[in-house]
Amino acid sequence: MPLASTPExxxxxxxxxxxxxxxxxxxxxxxxxxxxSRLAALGRFTPEAWPSGQEEEWRRFPLKDLPPGxxxxxxxxxxxxxxxxxxxxxxxxVIFKGLTRAALDNPQLVRPHITNGDGISSHAAFRAAADAxxxxxxxxxxxxxxxxxxxxxxxxKAWPASDEAMLSRTILVAERDSSVVLVEDLSSEGEAPxxxxxxxxxxxxxxxxxxxxxxxxxxxxxxxxxxxxxxxARDSELRSLNVFAGQGRSKVGIESDIxxxxxxxxxxxxxxAGDSQRIDVNSFQSLDGRASQSDLLYLSALxxxxxxxxxxxxxxxxxxxxxxxxxxxxxxxxxxxxxADPIPVLEILTNDVVRCGHGATAGALSDEELxxxxxxxxxxxxxxxxxxxxxxxxxxxxxxxxxxxxxxxNAVRPRIGNIAEMGVLE
Amino acid sequence: xxxxxxxxxxxSVEGKQIxxxxxxxxxxxxxxxxMGPNGSGKSTLSLAIMGHPKYKVxxxxxxxxxIDLLKLxxxxxxxxxxxxxxxxxxxxxxxxxxxxxxxxxxxxxVSQNGDGDGQPKKNDMPIPQFRKLLAEKTKxxxxxxxxxxxxxxxxxxxxxKKRLEILQMHxxxxxxxxxxxxxxxxxxxxxxxxxxxxxxxxxxxxxILLITHYERILRYVHPDFVHVLVxxxxxxxxxxxxxxxxxxxxxxxVREALYQGRS
Numbered sequence: 001m002p003l004a005s006t007p008e009x010x011x012x013x014x015x016x017x018x019x020x021x022x023x024x025x026x027x028x029x030x031x032x033x034x035x036x037s038r039l040a041a042l043g044r045f046t047p048e049a050w051p052s053g054q055e056e057e058w059r060r061f062p063l064k065d066l067p068p069g070x071x072x073x074x075x076x077x078x079x080x081x082x083x084x085x086x087x088x089x090x091x092x093x094v095i096f097k098g099l100t101r102a103a104l105d106n107p108q109l110v111r112p113h114i115t116n117g118d119g120i121s122s123h124a125a126f127r128a129a130a131d132a133x134x135x136x137x138x139x140x141x142x143x144x145x146x147x148x149x150x151x152x153x154x155x156x157k158a159w160p161a162s163d164e165a166m167l168s169r170t171i172l173v174a175e176r177d178s179s180v181v182l183v184e185d186l187s188s189e190g191e192a193p194x195x196x197x198x199x200x201x202x203x204x205x206x207x208x209x210x211x212x213x214x215x216x217x218x219x220x221x222x223x224x225x226x227x228x229x230x231x232x233a234r235d236s237e238l239r240s241l242n243v244f245a246g247q248g249r250s251k252v253g254i255e256s257d258i259x260x261x262x263x264x265x266x267x268x269x270x271x272x273a274g275d276s277q278r279i280d281v282n283s284f285q286s287l288d289g290r291a292s293q294s295d296l297l298y299l300s301a302l303x304x305x306x307x308x309x310x311x312x313x314x315x316x317x318x319x320x321x322x323x324x325x326x327x328x329x330x331x332x333x334x335x336x337x338x339x340a341d342p343i344p345v346l347e348i349l350t351n352d353v354v355r356c357g358h359g360a361t362a363g364a365l366s367d368e369e370l371x372x373x374x375x376x377x378x379x380x381x382x383x384x385x386x387x388x389x390x391x392x393x394x395x396x397x398x399x400x401x402x403x404x405x406x407x408x409x410n411a412v413r414p415r416i417g418n419i420a421e422m423g424v425l426e
Numbered sequence: 427x428x429x430x431x432x433x434x435x436x437x438s439v440e441g442k443q444i445x446x447x448x449x450x451x452x453x454x455x456x457x458x459x460x461m462g463p464n465g466s467g468k469s470t471l472s473l474a475i476m477g478h479p480k481y482k483v484x485x486x487x488x489x490x491x492x493i494d495l496l497k498l499x500x501x502x503x504x505x506x507x508x509x510x511x512x513x514x515x516x517x518x519x520x521x522x523x524x525x526x527x528x529x530x531x532x533x534x535x536v537s538q539n540g541d542g543d544g545q546p547k548k549n550d551m552p553i554p555q556f557r558k559l560l561a562e563k564t565k566x567x568x569x570x571x572x573x574x575x576x577x578x579x580x581x582x583x584x585x586x587k588k589r590l591e592i593l594q595m596h597x598x599x600x601x602x603x604x605x606x607x608x609x610x611x612x613x614x615x616x617x618x619x620x621x622x623x624x625x626x627x628x629x630x631x632x633x634i635l636l637i638t639h640y641e642r643i644l645r646y647v648h649p650d651f652v653h654v655l656v657x658x659x660x661x662x663x664x665x666x667x668x669x670x671x672x673x674x675x676x677x678x679x680v681r682e683a684l685y686q687g688r689s
Contacts, residue, residue, distance in 0.1 A: 372516035393520030
């Protein structure tokens with residue numbers, strides 16, 4: 001019986017039913033176990049899985065006027081997507097391919113990671129929707145133990161114009177002592193209201209080093225309800241950067257769990273928003289084990305009537321020892337009507353902490369800095385561009401690969417301007 | 427020959443009148459020192475000429491070769507050839523000195539009218555030419571190479587900030603340079619380097635207005651004229667010897683003479 005007809009689900013704005021999910025899988029000729037995983041996800045799509053709006057992280061992002069378009073996409077491949085691996089990586093057994101392809105070719109690797117569905121509970125419905133109906137752009141990356149992938153893996157995910165939802169999964173598994181950089185550049189065309197749920201899971205094995213860069217440049221009309229989960233084993237290093245450019249609205253949940261001793265997590269974010277964009281990020285960083293570190297740095301440049309909301313929680317588990325964490329959120333308001341709401345929360349459940357703190361600011365550009373720059377011959381716009389470029393530089397500098405840097409700068413340039421071809425003289 | 431004329435300039439800050447009618451003419455090729463006690467309006471004069479939004483001009487004119495500077499926005503004043511070396515330069519985190527200098531030079535080279543189509547036209551300095559100019563100037567001013575890759579004034583010591591002001595002054599090659607207490611907070615070695623940097627700018631095509639509290643810097647920079655600013659007015663003008671007299675007798679001596687003269 002289709003779930004859509006049950007009275008409970010008619011109270012939530014999106015409808016999924018068994019038939020849709022089954023047909024979606026059958027049409028794509030998926031193996032039985034994969035279909036079962038989609039149906040299991042459907043089972044998690046319950047009214048209780050929806051945010052009530054009373055959760056602290058959902059209070060500032062009303063879920064109304066959800067895009068009316070179809071939630072199941074008939075698009076199986078994104079035209080521009082390529083899974084480029086260099087010869088060394090291929091020889092070392094690195095897997096970088098579409099999730100459906102990987103499920104057929106490497107089921108033993110994909111299966112353990114396809115079913116769990118856990119994470120921040122107020123995002124459960126959206127994870128479930130993505131896991132039930134993921135489609136074009138879904139990707140699987142597996143880096144075997146000890147393998148260092150030298151070239152960044154780059155995914156250009158550009159959805160053509162349509163009103164269909166853009167549901168996708170990205171699963172990255174970096175085994176013990178491996179290293180990899182994954183860049184996802186998400187964009188869409190057209191003006192139609194449509195939903196996007198990019199669901200990203202990153203497993204950082206013991207001693208592994210992972211950089212995940214997610215760039216969003218959605219078209220206007222897109223409502224992005226993405227979710228990201230990072231799990232870090234002992235002595236691993238995870239760095240991630242989310243870039244919110246483009247013109248869509250985003251409500252993204254990020255969860256990072258440190259599950260072993262000596263792991264390092266650094267979560268970075270850049271928001272370059274304008275018009276009446278609303279970029280709402282809620283993060284949950286948990287620290288366990290001995291001497292682990294988890295830091296977050298989000299920088300926003302907000303133009304016109306844009307609003308950035310950041311609700312971030314750090315939880316230091318009672319079983320942890322000597323961990324360090326810092327959460328920092330800075331917002332530059334470039335118009336009187338732009339706004340920011342940074343809300344940091346620390347939950348420290350042990351006395352055995354080396355450092356744990358937060359800093360949050362929101363303010364206009366300094367008149368003195370503007371005057372100084374203008375006195376050097378920059379007009380007001382150019383002076384502002386220069387100061388915003390400088391502001392973002394703290395995060396941009398973290399990117400060591402020049403192509404990745406340029407890709408990030410390209411994404412934010414339409415909003416922050418192109419005065420400074422940074423990097424040329426350094 | 428270029429001329430900067432300040433006529434009957436009256437300026438207030440946050441409702442309080444600080445400058446009470448300044449008259450001063452600086453011609454290119456000359457160095458004018460303005461000396462005065464704390465609170466006499468020295469910085470107000472420099473910031474009002476440059477166009478700081480907090481400094482309101484109630485009356486008067488600042489004219490550069492027939493152009494009324496006070497009608498121009500700050501950046502246009504800079505492009506017209508006025509340079510201000512700040513007493514308290516702002517930091518611009520994330521922007522390297524090299525990139526700042528290059529983008530500023532390029533911003534100054536944009537011709538606002540373009541080809542007459544109303545669109546500004548870019549005329550960037552080629553990078554090799556920029557590098558050469560920068561190498562020349564850093565050598566002249568004994569600026570360390572690591573300096574230019576650091577963020578503008580971010581974490582700079584007082585001396586480093588002043589050196590960067592002088593480096594910018596040399597890179598931009600202005601027609602008129604105003605130095606606002608560039609000597610303050612410098613140790614003797616830094617003072618000498620900065621003073622040499624100012625002297626090195628001296629040329630028949632550049633006018634310099636050197637604002638200072640102390641006579642000390644005038645041992646290294648030799649002004650053609652010395653003006654004494656007290657309570658927002660220039661009360662005396664003379665040659666270099668006036669600076670020495672001030673150093674010896676203090677500002678009270680001028681102030682007393684002034685008010686005795688009035689009573």
